[in-house]
Amino acid sequence: MSSTDPQTARTGRPRSTAADAAILEATRASLVDLGWSKLTMGDVAARAGVAKTTLYRRWAGKNELVVDAVAVLFDELELPDRGSLAADVQGVVLQFAALLERPETRTALMAVVAESTRDDSLRVRIRDSIVERQKRLVLEGRQRAQRRGELPVEPDTAVADRTADLIFDVIAGAVVHRMLVSAEPVDTDWARQFTLLLLSGLGAGAMERRPGS
Amino acid sequence: MSSTDPQTARTGRPRSTAADAAILEATRASLVDLGWSKLTMGDVAARAGVAKTTLYRRWAGKNELVVDAVAVLFDELELPDRGSLAADVQGVVLQFAALLERPETRTALMAVVAESTRDDSLRVRIRDSIVERQKRLVLEGRQRAQRRGELPVEPDTAVADRTADLIFDVIAGAVVHRMLVSAEPVDTDWARQFTLLLLSGLGAGAMERRPGS
């Protein structure tokens, strides 16, 4: 977010809230048309009908802008109750795949991750705006599975958290790698096979209790 | 590779083979010092003691050059026999994590993947130079586990290939996502937990036979 601390700025002309929305929308449009590497601040500004300075007043650079512009798209992911844990997992896998099919996400996600390997503040921004936000899907899915009796309730919250993180990385990582690195489609078959692998591991494995043993 | 077609060029001064090595080495050094986005062709040329034209005569651009410079690093991955499938998997996970800890790989891998989302020839180059090459690790590990009797032999080669691809995406994807997206360390504990999840899934799941059923 452009983090306009409401307490800080009191006097003078306030920042245009309309500009924020227009800029983020223009950023997504430019990503679709040009892709990450060809996207320029000047082009975004022109599309948004805004001066370049207005962009730089709100975002430090292309990376930060794109993270904010794309983060909101990940919030579209939902976890409707499909009746079983397997169906829920398969559903979210396909949903995530559909999101990564969109050109703006496809081109932007890996690019900002790449940049974040050399920029700590960007890494934090990505973690806060995207990663941590979407872990909700894992937590919600588990909760629902536990209510259904498909999964036991893990009493140790540290273990539970660790497992949730692992599941998240496995699901998201596998889908991203399949689509963007291996460059193969994530279709229903793949999703089913992946879900089977994952849930078998979860069920049979009875995730270990003591990590450091 | 810089694809010096031996048939094409017959007469005239041949290309310096020393230059190729110097350029790739300089590229890796520049990646370490500057990272992907700050790396420039001019800088690489200067480090290699070579003119910019010499780079462009051999590679189409920054993307192709970096893929070639980094691809060789992935060949360092090995799969020594650690006695059990679990130990082998855990070993390769930690080895891969160590590779991604190196700044040149860290910054380059995601960047070229990001670029490849808009450049088909680059996508092919990545797949050929990196992805397909490293699937050998999965195949070798499976073969060894089958010899040990830890895994059954899958008679249907299509199913076997499909499963190998899945395993590859899950392992590579989870490690990459954990390290670069979630920005959390891949340590022995995580590797053990991940291996447990994966192998339980493989063993119990008895990967389905008919995909399209």
Add this chain to the structure above:
Amino acid sequence: MSSTDPQTARTGRPRSTAADAAILEATRASLVDLGWSKLTMGDVAARAGVAKTTLYRRWAGKNELVVDAVAVLFDELELPDRGSLAADVQGVVLQFAALLERPETRTALMAVVAESTRDDSLRVRIRDSIVERQKRLVLEGRQRAQRRGELPVEPDTAVADRTADLIFDVIAGAVVHRMLVSAEPVDTDWARQFTLLLLSGLGAGAMERRPGS
């Protein structure tokens, strides 16, 4: 001048008269520190402790502001009676040179003149605020010389005016050119030599009567 028409503004908060002085003073300070080309409206406003809008409410732009800020400095020029016409001329030459030695005058005068070549209203402003105002020195010097009997009284006022204008351009032009274009010092020797040339010309020449003959 900032032309505060007393009739126009009647109601509401009156303009701060202190602001005018502060702005002009800040303008001169900024000229000294930064010179004409680096001087900015924002800097002047900041130095004067005033908002940019306040500047623009009073002056059309940088040119007008600087003319007003500098014009007053020329009013410092005086013509004390030094006993003879030669001494008076030499005195005013050195005084004018000293004024052009000051950085604010030095940098501003030529700059606004340059701008005025493309801006008629600015040309008028310079003529009114600076040029015509300082012709008083020529007129006063002539009057005093005539009282002393050093110069005859010219009966034709048109000829007298024309001659005064010529003298003014010769004196001011020579000093400015020597200092700013030729970039050589105007010292006592030069002033004496110049005065000698000028007065010889005036005395011997017996300025022609009929211009169009």
Add this chain to the structure above:
Amino acid sequence: MSSTDPQTARTGRPRSTAADAAILEATRASLVDLGWSKLTMGDVAARAGVAKTTLYRRWAGKNELVVDAVAVLFDELELPDRGSLAADVQGVVLQFAALLERPETRTALMAVVAESTRDDSLRVRIRDSIVERQKRLVLEGRQRAQRRGELPVEPDTAVADRTADLIFDVIAGAVVHRMLVSAEPVDTDWARQFTLLLLSGLGAGAMERRPGS
């Protein structure tokens, strides 16, 4: 001049000599159309069909470029033998006035002089490219007058030089001041009156011998 030291640069692609001419021509055209203050490096580059970098490779900035572009115009001044010293002086005055009537000279000369008050290297450039070059007119005129017997030969070269400088500043200064500061026309009448004043001063004055006395 863009001072391409022929000894220095030996290797690499040589600078385009055609570009130099095109740039200077474009600069003059831009001065005519836009004037000094509106002239931009980008506009000049565009007119010359040249990249901005090519300008900056040859000139440090707008000031240096404009000095070079207009300096050559001053070389057009000539001193044809009009039969008498008075006619020669009057002729050069009118010629100089005509030169200052041209918009490119008019807007550029005072501007670069203004800038030079804060930039020593620019001051030197102006002196070398314009001022010193045109003193030839004074020297030539004097020589011719001496041949005619209109002026005595000054044996002391230091005095002769000092006098030539004075004459130069008086002529050039008076014309410039009349035209650009006073903003009055320099016509035949004014030129005749000015010449009369100047030559009377020269003849009668019999310029002093010992400066420091």
Add this chain to the structure above:
DNA sequence: CATTAACCGAGACGGTACGTCCGGTCTTTTA
């Protein structure tokens, strides 16, 4: 052993985008 064609280094070339700065205007709160 001379030719010769492709190579090499150097660096200028036309472009594009950068991120900053300033000019002048507009919008808000405060006096």
Add this chain to the structure above:
DNA sequence: TAAAAGACCGGACGTACCGTCTCGGTTAATG
């Protein structure tokens, strides 16, 4: 209604790289 504050649009700045293009000068295989 003016003032201070500061955001706004527009546009030029000077720089950095891009990828291409001359240059003069090697360097091997060919003839």
